[in-house]
Amino acid sequence: MVKAKQWVLKKQFTGTPKSTDVGIREINLPKLKDGEVLVECIAISVDPYQRVFISMGKLNVGDVMYGEQVAKVIESMNPDFPVGTHVTTFGGWSSHSIQTGDKLVKVPEYPPDIPVELSLGILGMTGLTAYYGLLVTGELKEGETVYVNAAAGAVGTVVGQIGKLKGCKVYGSAGTDDKVKYLKNDLGFDDAFNYKKIPDLPSLDKTLKKMIPQGIDVFFENVGGGAFTVVCANMNKDGRIAMCGAISSYNSSEQYKPEIANFSDSFTMKNLALKGFTGWDHMAKDKDGAALKEMIGWVREGKLKYPGHNFTGFENTFKAFLSLFSGDNIGKILVKI
Numbered sequence: 001m002v003k004a005k006q007w008v009l010k011k012q013f014t015g016t017p018k019s020t021d022v023g024i025r026e027i028n029l030p031k032l033k034d035g036e037v038l039v040e041c042i043a044i045s046v047d048p049y050q051r052v053f054i055s056m057g058k059l060n061v062g063d064v065m066y067g068e069q070v071a072k073v074i075e076s077m078n079p080d081f082p083v084g085t086h087v088t089t090f091g092g093w094s095s096h097s098i099q100t101g102d103k104l105v106k107v108p109e110y111p112p113d114i115p116v117e118l119s120l121g122i123l124g125m126t127g128l129t130a131y132y133g134l135l136v137t138g139e140l141k142e143g144e145t146v147y148v149n150a151a152a153g154a155v156g157t158v159v160g161q162i163g164k165l166k167g168c169k170v171y172g173s174a175g176t177d178d179k180v181k182y183l184k185n186d187l188g189f190d191d192a193f194n195y196k197k198i199p200d201l202p203s204l205d206k207t208l209k210k211m212i213p214q215g216i217d218v219f220f221e222n223v224g225g226g227a228f229t230v231v232c233a234n235m236n237k238d239g240r241i242a243m244c245g246a247i248s249s250y251n252s253s254e255q256y257k258p259e260i261a262n263f264s265d266s267f268t269m270k271n272l273a274l275k276g277f278t279g280w281d282h283m284a285k286d287k288d289g290a291a292l293k294e295m296i297g298w299v300r301e302g303k304l305k306y307p308g309h310n311f312t313g314f315e316n317t318f319k320a321f322l323s324l325f326s327g328d329n330i331g332k333i334l335v336k337i
């Protein structure tokens with residue numbers, strides 16, 4: 001009999017999640033039935049949407065925390081997924097789980113120098129969100145100017161690098177001086193700033209005007225809040241906003257803040273386009289995985305770096321999750337089991 005460790009929701013989150021809102025339990029998993037496999041988790045992905053799922057009421061108290069993991073098949077009653085197969089699956093924050101074939105995606109046969117964990121980051125949901133958001137939703141063209149916030153994160157680091165690969169000017173903001181240095185010195189951003197050092201929205205406007213005098217063509221929005229209006233005011237005619245997320249609101253219970261001012265000045269007069277998207281929807285439409293193939297090629301050729309921070313040990317999953325909101329780390333955050 002195999003025991004599985006699971007993180008479960010003990011109390012619906014209000015504000016920043018607390019350690020008392022979740023807990024670890026151990027359960028005995030039943031024997032496999034035909035078509036099922038037993039997977040052992042290699043790494044768990046912690047992602048901001050997992051916080052939003054709680055606000056949306058998608059999880060009940062007692063449910064296993066939702067999320068994607070990369071795992072290895074260790075017992076199989078499904079010939080399509082023999083023992084040893086590496087898969088990604090929404091197995092949640094669990095050490096072991098029983099899955100059916102329709103809930104599993106085989107990790108592609110990567111070259112030996114590419115670790116399977118990248119299927120949760122640059123070669124998975126966050127990397128592909130950057131790719132599709134910038135190139136498909138944002139319709140980025142060579143020579144244009146991109147601005148991305150949360151730029152030193154899992155999605156932001158990839159947005160900036162793809163922007164540079166496409167021959168564009170790339171600017172970003174992040175919450176520490178070390179992150180800003182990393183963006184400029186290691187990832188090739190043309191410039192970046194620490195938004196925590198900007199005292200108010202008029203100062204943000206001045207910063208953007210000085211740093212990006214040519215104006216922004218594609219705004220890759222990860223953060224939301226009052227800065228949104230200011231960035232839009234610094235966009236060029238026919239600019240596109242790829243609305244990826246709004247992490248600044250995820251721990252807030254205020255639902256309707258009147259934050260969009262000067263709507264007509266920016267949107268009507270400059271013909272701006274605002275489009276939301278999920279990486280997930282784009283992936284489902286990209287049937288032959290053309291984006292993933294291109295990303296694997298760029299990683300192999302050393303054209304894309306994949307910074308990340310690994311927490312070690314199942315018991316550190318919640319700590320890893322909280323670090324998304326405190327902004328302590330650069331790149332994709334994973335928990336290695």
Ligand SMILES: NC(=O)C1=CN([C@@H]2O[C@H](COP(=O)(O)OP(=O)(O)OC[C@H]3O[C@@H](n4cnc5c(N)ncnc54)[C@H](OP(=O)(O)O)[C@@H]3O)[C@@H](O)[C@H]2O)C=CC1
Pocket residue numbers: 047048049125126129150151152153154155156173174175176179222223243244245246247248249277278279280323324325326327328329331332333
């Ligand atoms: N549409 C889609 O399909 C997807 C959307 N997303 C969205 O993309 C965004 C980034 O996700 P991801 O790359 O995984 O996460 P990150 O790796 O970027 O981690 C989150 C970062 O957000 C910043 N942050 C946290 N709280 C705040 C705040 N209150 N104000 C400003 N910045 C904050 C922190 O960096 P800093 O130091 O800069 O503050 C932190 O490091 C999120 O909004 C997420 O929901 C992600 C994946 C898919």
Ligand SMILES: CCCCCC(=O)/C=C/[C@@H]1[C@@H](C/C=C\CCCC(=O)O)[C@@H](O)C[C@H]1O
Pocket residue numbers: 048049052053125129244245246278279280281
């Ligand atoms: C749930 C809002 C999250 C905000 C943006 C974000 O981080 C998106 C990430 C997606 C994520 C969630 C996708 C869909 C939510 C469905 C809600 C519903 O009504 O069922 C995940 O699927 C991968 C990312 O593409």
